[in-house]
Amino acid sequence: MKLYIVPTPIGNLEDITLRAINVLKSVDVVLAEDTRTSGSLLKHLGISKPMHSYHIHNEHQTVTRVVERILKGESMALVSDAGTPAVSDPGFLLVRECIKHGIQVECLPGPTAFVPALVNSGLPSDRFTFEGFLPHKKGRQTRLQNLTSEERTMIFYESPHRLVKALQQFAEYFGADRQVSVARELTKIYEENVRGTLDEVIAYFSEKTIKGEIVIILAGKVEEKKKSDKYED
């Protein structure tokens, strides 16, 4: 009677952990955001398991049924399309319900996009805030406005076709000389990390057709203060 949260690779299949494989082999059922995507991964790992769909559109209805089954003695593993479930992916509701019902929840450590993006950025990683996807329209400006005084390094998930627009908006709110790092296609063949001021990084990406998956790491306000202090020395 247990729920495992199992991170899966964000691009490079070698990033699956030995423990993730063993847990996927051991559980009664695998709950998957997309049974086709996770089905291919299980096939690649030589694992054959009953799978149930667990995605954002059926999360509310599915949670109760899943909790009942776990309470009756089944063990389940939740996986998402890539990375760690519940990080900008379905999972939080299920974890909360399981805890409420006294079910043991165990999240395995493993792949997630924001950690390598943050560490690769070279920006302070001692304190950071994960902002995930900003709302596209309603509430976006308020979120950005609230972040203008943020001193910690900020982490955003963004789609490739919105990247330049998002960076331009960041320049408006945070200033064009704020340091930023864009991680694209982490762990994949065409992985790149583009670092510089917002102006420089906008110029770089404006000339390209941007493909693949993106994490934006933005310096906090303190960095800016330190930078100007340095110039004053």
Ligand code: SAM
């Ligand atoms: N649960 C995942 C995690 O642990 O990172 C995130 C899922 S969210 C739906 C997908 C977003 O994660 C993408 O739009 C992108 O911002 C980021 N992402 C996922 N894989 C990535 C990769 N290989 N390189 C860069 N960003 C990635």
